[in-house]
Amino acid sequence: MQAWITLIVWIVISLWPVLGQTLPDTNPSTSEADLAEGREFYLGHCAECHGRDGEGGRGINLTTGQYRLSRTDADLLRLIQKGIPGTEMPRSRLVVADLWKVVAYVRSLARAGASERASGNPEAGEQVYERMACTTCHVVGREGSSLGPDLSDIGLRRSVKFLRDSLLDPSAYIPRNYPTVVVTARDGKQIKGIRLNEDDFTIQVRDIFENLHAYRKSELRQVQAPKESLMPAYGSLLSEKEIEDLVAYLNTLRESP
Numbered sequence: 702m703q704a705w706i707t708l709i710v711w712i713v714i715s716l717w718p719v720l721g722q723t724l725p726d727t728n729p730s731t732s733e734a735d736l737a738e739g740r741e742f743y744l745g746h747c748a749e750c751h752g753r754d755g756e757g758g759r760g761i762n763l764t765t766g767q768y769r770l771s772r773t774d775a776d777l778l779r780l781i782q783k784g785i786p787g788t789e790m791p792r793s794r795l796v797v798a799d800l801w802k803v804v805a806y807v808r809s810l811a812r813a814g815a816s817e818r819a820s821g822n823p824e825a826g827e828q829v830y831e832r833m834a835c836t837t838c839h840v841v842g843r844e845g846s847s848l849g850p851d852l853s854d855i856g857l858r859r860s861v862k863f864l865r866d867s868l869l870d871p872s873a874y875i876p877r878n879y880p881t882v883v884v885t886a887r888d889g890k891q892i893k894g895i896r897l898n899e900d901d902f903t904i905q906v907r908d909i910f911e912n913l914h915a916y917r918k919s920e921l922r923q924v925q926a927p928k929e930s931l932m933p934a935y936g937s938l939l940s941e942k943e944i945e946d947l948v949a950y951l952n953t954l955r956e957s958p
Contacts (some may be wrong), residue, residue: 711910724775727774730802735802735805736802738799739804742806746793747807750789751763753864754810754860755810755811755860756860757859759789760789761858762858762860763810764811764860768780770785774801774805777807778801781803788800792913810918819861819949820945821861821948821950822946823952825946825947825949825950826950826951827950828946833935833947838932839851841853841954848895850876850878850879851953852955853956856951857954861952864948864951865896865945865948868935868947869944871929871930871932879897879930881894881896881930882895885921885924887920892906893908893909895909897949901915901918902919935947
């Protein structure tokens with residue numbers, strides 16, 4: 702019951718700024734000038750998470766035009782305005798007139814990305830995915846491991862360019878939830894993996910074999926946080942065709958995890 706009350710209170714608070722307002726079905730701000738202003742708002746408020754060109758990063762890929770929680774422009778405006786609780790998507794402080802311009806610009810990103818297609822063969826890419834044992838770190842549907850990010854809907858969340866860049870240089874973008882850590886015990890033994898939790902006195906790590914380790918920092922010689930991904934760079938491991946095929950396969954993954 703308490704959870705329901707909390708949810709109802711959140712909904713009321715979230716809707717309060719737009720209560721009494723009737724948003725039109727059609728975006729009233731779609732001129733070239735509106736798009737230009739919307740781009741400036743986007744770069745200042747949205748690009749850090751969604752990428753300069755909407756390609757995705759901490760936030761979803763906006764170039765697909767497929768947004769689960771919003772179908773109309775009015776839905777998208779409300780989503781940007783209220784944010785998404787439990788995620789990194791905050792509520793916006795922009796006024797409605799400016800939000801319409803942001804929505805117009807986001808829609809333009811989707812139109813620009815609509816023609817983007819992976820050039821590889823998805824079926825061949827799936828074979829590459831299996832041969833390279835990607836399931837050791839990633840989940841697709843119910844198959845695989847949780848050491849790395851879930852890829853079940855990666856084709857919806859990330860652009861083709863982002864997927865290719867991530868294969869060639871995985872350390873260029875490391876998701877916040879998957880920070881690499883290397884702990885060195887006093888006897889010199891090292892454990893490399895993902896930092897799960899850390900405070901002033903303890904640290905918990907999941908190693909590359911998905912084993913969990915908990916340490917008191919007083920027991921360790923060193924704790925390092927290298928700015929590099931656990932995932933290898935595949936440019937030297939796969940041919941250009943294999944890279945393109947793998948990208949094409951990943952681009953087809955658009956189901957909810």
